[in-house]
Amino acid sequence: MATGPLQYTPLYDAHVALGAKMVLFAGFQMPVQYEGIMAEHRSVRSDAGIFDVSHMGEFEVTGPDRNAFVNRITCNDIAALGPGEVQYSAMLTPEGTFVDDCTVYRFDDKLMLVVNAANIAKDWDYVVGHKGGANVRLKNISTDVGLLALQGPRSEEVLQAETPAALGAIAYYTFDTISVAGCQCFVSRTGYTGEDGFEIYCRSRDTETIWRALAGEGKAAPIGLGARDTLRLEMAYALYGSDIDDTITPLEAALGWIVKLDKGAPFVGRDALKSQKERGVTRKLVGFTLDGKAIPRHGYAVYHEDRPVDIVRSGAMSPSLGIPIGTTYLPAAVAKVGTEFEVDCRGKRIPAKVVKRPFYTEGSVNKGK
Amino acid sequence: MSNVPEDLLYSEEHEFVRKIEDDIIEIGITDYAQGELGDIVFVSLPKVGEEFDQGQMFGTIEAVKAVSELFCPASGEVVEVNGSIEADPAMVNNDPYGEGWMVRFKLGAPDELDTLLNAEAYGQHIGE
Numbered sequence: 001m002a003t004g005p006l007q008y009t010p011l012y013d014a015h016v017a018l019g020a021k022m023v024l025f026a027g028f029q030m031p032v033q034y035e036g037i038m039a040e041h042r043s044v045r046s047d048a049g050i051f052d053v054s055h056m057g058e059f060e061v062t063g064p065d066r067n068a069f070v071n072r073i074t075c076n077d078i079a080a081l082g083p084g085e086v087q088y089s090a091m092l093t094p095e096g097t098f099v100d101d102c103t104v105y106r107f108d109d110k111l112m113l114v115v116n117a118a119n120i121a122k123d124w125d126y127v128v129g130h131k132g133g134a135n136v137r138l139k140n141i142s143t144d145v146g147l148l149a150l151q152g153p154r155s156e157e158v159l160q161a162e163t164p165a166a167l168g169a170i171a172y173y174t175f176d177t178i179s180v181a182g183c184q185c186f187v188s189r190t191g192y193t194g195e196d197g198f199e200i201y202c203r204s205r206d207t208e209t210i211w212r213a214l215a216g217e218g219k220a221a222p223i224g225l226g227a228r229d230t231l232r233l234e235m236a237y238a239l240y241g242s243d244i245d246d247t248i249t250p251l252e253a254a255l256g257w258i259v260k261l262d263k264g265a266p267f268v269g270r271d272a273l274k275s276q277k278e279r280g281v282t283r284k285l286v287g288f289t290l291d292g293k294a295i296p297r298h299g300y301a302v303y304h305e306d307r308p309v310d311i312v313r314s315g316a317m318s319p320s321l322g323i324p325i326g327t328t329y330l331p332a333a334v335a336k337v338g339t340e341f342e343v344d345c346r347g348k349r350i351p352a353k354v355v356k357r358p359f360y361t362e363g364s365v366n367k368g369k
Numbered sequence: 370m371s372n373v374p375e376d377l378l379y380s381e382e383h384e385f386v387r388k389i390e391d392d393i394i395e396i397g398i399t400d401y402a403q404g405e406l407g408d409i410v411f412v413s414l415p416k417v418g419e420e421f422d423q424g425q426m427f428g429t430i431e432a433v434k435a436v437s438e439l440f441c442p443a444s445g446e447v448v449e450v451n452g453s454i455e456a457d458p459a460m461v462n463n464d465p466y467g468e469g470w471m472v473r474f475k476l477g478a479p480d481e482l483d484t485l486l487n488a489e490a491y492g493q494h495i496g497e
Contacts, residue, residue: 036462039408294411294431295411
């Protein structure tokens with residue numbers, strides 16, 4: 001867990017001025033909501049919203065061995081990643097469980113790893129600890145970099161008004177170095193909401209200029225961490241600390257697609273995952289809905305055939321669907337759509353049923369890909 | 370600033386009490402409480418005829434990000450439940466002291482109302 005002094009993103013004062021409700025998250029004072037989670041959620045689904053995610057961590061890897069090095073500490077395949085492309089991946093323990101999930105950006109002359117705010121210190125130790133004799137230079141640039149996520153079907157229109165670059169040329173999971181509101185940024189067509197959109201990496205001191213250019217009436221609505229969580233959960237995107245952690249492997253978490261056992265390069269956790277794949281996993285992540293209107297919350301006990309099998313990992317009332325949704329791990333043999341089980345909602349066993357993931361399928365991220 | 374009407378009584382757990390008749394009170398949650406909870410999506414209320422002691426839990430409020438329990442500000446028997454907030458929980462956010470009321474109780478021990486806070490004391494309690 002995060003320890004040490006309270007941290008602030010460059011936008012702290014701007015959030016407070018907007019009337020945001022601030023909470024402590026991963027050691028940072030962050031906005032959990034401005035107008036309200038439901039309204040913010042709907043803004044992103046139907047229009048455009050902007051998130052301050054400057055608390056996230058960025059590590060820069062340069063030097064001649066950078067590709068081989070990152071290929072060794074992440075489970076996806078860097079060789080499949082061209083310059084200007086982004087990849088979802090993970091750093092693993094020798095047991096094949098998550099140290100963290102991350103994205104990897106490949107530049108002509110460097111790589112950038114983007115990690116969860118709560119794990120910056122742990123991930124940095126991990127990256128440095130695996131350097132060994134590799135000819136690379138590692139730099140933790142987390143505090144130098146501001147990060148804004150602009151998400152929603154109208155994102156391109158909002159961003160286009162503030163950049164001379166042709167945004168149509170930035171395809172899904174690619175990025176470019178462009179100017180936004182007069183400030184140089186790395187902009188990728190990525191996000192964690194299920195909508196079309198961009199993530200904008202800028203110099204920390206430029207964050208507020210860009211935020212002011214993109215946020216506001218007729219542009220993008222400011223969105224807090226509350227709606228960020230309901231948006232990502234509707235897509236069943238994994239959240240470290242809830243859906244995944246250092247006791248869970250990507251194969252169990254339905255993230256086998258980021259594990260490239262045969263990439264031709266050894267990586268931390270490979271042997272354990274190879275063996276787990278041969279044996280078969282014993283539990284699998286599922287998405288579920290509950291009967292009625294009670295809401296599953298993280299930590300509630302989950303029962304299958306009256307035996308405790310796991311806890312609720314993520315849970316919320318889905319603002320888009322109007323039904324309770326959640327994730328948990330079930331024994332692999334029964335981890336399939338239609339399986340019925342129970343969730344203990346504060347002393348009451350509520351019937352639950354496995355449904356297809358993602359929960360929400362209408363997102364603009366799926367269109368025009 | 371939250372709205373704290375002068376003519377109501379309040380519990381430290383952020384319920385308000387409105388005296389309707391000598392022995393009948395109306396209970397809901399305060400404007401401060403609804404603001405702290407955020408968008409309310411589900412309210413679970415007791416049934417008419419159920420009896421509760423002062424301080425006992427009588428219902429649950431689920432907001433998008435939080436769950437909160439409702440505690441009886443005074444002991445008594447439920448005589449009426451606001452069914453419309455079960456159908457439209459956002460009414461609690463929009464009008465907590467009006468359309469968002471939750472239950473009406475027939476008081477078991479009217480003296481217990483003396484243990485509640487007045488508007489000024491509740492305002493101090495929430496630091497406003």
